[in-house]
Amino acid sequence: MGLLDRLLLFLFSIGFAALAVVGFLAGLEILIGPREVISGIREFYQDPGLRWAVAGVSLFALVISVRLLAVGLMKKRALDPGVDRETEIGHIRISLKTIESLAVRAARKVRGIRDLTARVRHNGDHSSVGIGMKIIVDGERPIQELSEQLQLTVKEQVEKIAGVGVDQVSVYVAQTIQPDKSRVRVE
Structure with a gap:
């Protein structure tokens, strides 16, 4: 309304x-x-x-x-907005939740990420998206290198699987967690 x-x-x-x-x-x-x-x-x-x-x-x-x-x-629009695609045989709508889960799955393949969340938003034309990732890293790899690999991996996977253009992948590193190293006991 x-x-x-x-x-x-x-x-x-x-x-x-x-x-x-x-x-x-x-x-x-x-x-x-x-x-x-x-x-x-x-x-x-x-x-x-x-x-x-x-x-x-x-x-x-x-x-x-x-x-x-x-x-x-009036007929209500879909509650879950999506990305619209037109093909020769008809209309395809891919929900933003689907794209979000694809982004999370792709990001989990990047070594050095402990935890993450993703948010997907439409761009004005409804045919491309921007993805925001909030991550927690293990602190063993350089953050710049890890973030760039994450951006590239997520962009490639989402575009390949969903066929949706990804204009931007923003990365927010929320925290670094040092790996637990067990103490060596000397007796």
Whole structure:
């Protein structure tokens, strides 16, 4: 739902709530009694300016109602966005979760990575992606070399398996863990 639709829904809800409160209080004769209601109806029919104002506001409320109804009934887009590909025989959509799992699987093949997470985001045209990797390394290999190998491996694997262009592979090294070395006991 777009910004305009949310604004219309907000205005419509406020107006309808105010009308409901006035109607409720009039029904209980708290705010408006029967005489005021009858007097208001007579004034409405005698004053053409008031009739046009009420007709205009009513038409505006009807247009908003129809718009919000149309937005509510429109087919929702897929919850999991993906990368769209067109082939000779039809349409292919590869979910971002699938690309993310391919990236993680490719990254696990790189020696020196202890733990990792990946995030995939669309680029504007929905035919290519950018991948962000957060890694924990073992500290035995140079981080620059390890990161570059990771970028290359992930890019190649995702492009090869999914057929999706990878514009960027960003690497964030979150932590370095030194390998556990057992202590030598001398007796």
